[in-house]
Amino acid sequence: MAKIDEIQKRLLEEVADLHDVPEGAYNLRANGQTAGRNTTANIDITSKDDGTGIDIHIKPGTKHESVHIPVVLSDSGLTEVVYNDFYIGDDADVVIVAGCGISNCGQQDSRHDGIHRFYLGKNSKVKYVEKHYGEGNGNGKRIMNPGTEVYLEENSYMEMEMVQIKGVDSTNRNTKAELSAGAKLVIQERLMTHGAQEAVSGFVVNLNGDDSSANVISRAVARDDSRQTFLAEINGNSRCAGHSECDAIIMDHANISAIPKITANNTDAALIHEAAIGKIAGDQIIKLMTLGLSEAEAEAQIVNGFLK
DSSP states (O other): OOOOOHHHHHHHHHHHOOSSOOSSEEEEEETTEEEEEEOOSSEEEEEOTTSSEEEEEEOTTOEEEEEEOOEEEOSTTOEEEEEEEEEEOTTOEEEEEOOEEEEOOSSSOEEEEEEEEEEEOTTOEEEEEEEEEEEOSSSSOEEEOOEEEEEEOTTOEEEEEEEEOSSOSEEEEEEEEEEOTTOEEEEEEEEEEOTTOEEEEEEEEEEOSTTEEEEEEEEEEEOTTOEEEEEEEEEEOSSEEEEEEEEEEEOTTOEEEEEEEEEEOSTTEEEEEEEEEEOOOHHHHHHHHTTTOOHHHHHHHHHHHHHO
């Protein structure tokens, strides 16, 4: 197994809030190699036979346990694609923390593509946290392209928190979900781009079972010359409820596109989409400046509050 160095430790703190080896089940990946792994009586982690990723099996009825699977890259020029499959048993209730951090001080691009597939059993509950972070003073780009597939069986629930607020030059996130009867999905995205960064977030949700529901919410800030695209497609194929919302702040010379799409294939499908893009109101900045903040400090306070 690879050894975690100081740079990688800092990245782990950023993407997984890890200051030490986590409790419970975990799989740490550094520069394309396994850097640590632990399993529990209820959570098993095994490498795929072809070496392309890992399988995580969570036993039915598992409660109040967690799985950490962060990835860190500190070698410039490294490119990898990893496939991780999660099998969550019936009636389980767990927290899964992923995320990727790239430190690139070299001249070559560094890229990580993580493909995660989640299979939730009946009445199971998962909170999934995925954070992306980039740093480094090299000319090489920091590229992350996460793909997520979610399959929810009857009455299961999944909450997804997806955060990217610093240092990622290019990202293309694609999330697809299939919901059975009574299943519920909540996605909360927080995204900030700056410089010449580009970000695309695409969501496709199929509400296939009666009383299934989905709520897709994005809070985004685009600064400098960065570009963002938000794509949200919800298909109501049953008696269901679906909602998508993009609320974005545009600054400087940035560009933001919000493209929601809702399709009802059942007369009892209730679907809503909302999208709003605008600049920071001048009176908000003036109010904070009267409290002693500079214009830049006031702007930063507003952006931070909005993303939280």
